[in-house]
Amino acid sequence: MASSAPRTFKQAQATYNTSGELVWWVFMRVSGLMLVFLVFGHLYFNNILIDAGKIDYAYVAQRLSQPGVKIYDTFLLAFAMLHGVNGLRYSIEDYVQKPGRRFWAKTIMFAFAGIIFILGTMTLWAFSFDEMGAAVRALD
Numbered sequence: 001m002a003s004s005a006p007r008t009f010k011q012a013q014a015t016y017n018t019s020g021e022l023v024w025w026v027f028m029r030v031s032g033l034m035l036v037f038l039v040f041g042h043l044y045f046n047n048i049l050i051d052a053g054k055i056d057y058a059y060v061a062q063r064l065s066q067p068g069v070k071i072y073d074t075f076l077l078a079f080a081m082l083h084g085v086n087g088l089r090y091s092i093e094d095y096v097q098k099p100g101r102r103f104w105a106k107t108i109m110f111a112f113a114g115i116i117f118i119l120g121t122m123t124l125w126a127f128s129f130d131e132m133g134a135a136v137r138a139l140d
Contacts, residue, residue: 024086027082027083027086028083028086028087031079031082031083032083034075034079035076035079035080035083038072038075038076038079039076041072042072042073042076057136060129061129061130061132062129064124064129065129065130070124070125073124074121074124074125077117077120077121077124078117081113081116081117081120084113085109085110085113088109089106089109092105092106092109
């Protein structure tokens, strides 16, 4: 008989040998719930409040010049990356049998995810969108 994944906190405590795995189990539940609200909020502000067909560089630059939007999008990026990477980590644990290959698969995955997160955060915070807009308009 195959065992199923734990559904309650008590089952998770009994299933996982380390407190680290229990923390990740709790994180997956909390981040999944938070992602639902973050994603639907993002969709609401970008597709329902305004006509999505009217989104252009000026709108994005104006929106990303607001610190609250940057914080919101940083949380969205962080939770989505961590939630997705942890899910992929579970899959690697399940399907990559050889310890050496499992190590390198997880190392590459974490490195790739870290690079994407750093680039995404830099895009949100490091660049002046007014200056970028001027540079884009100068290309025409």
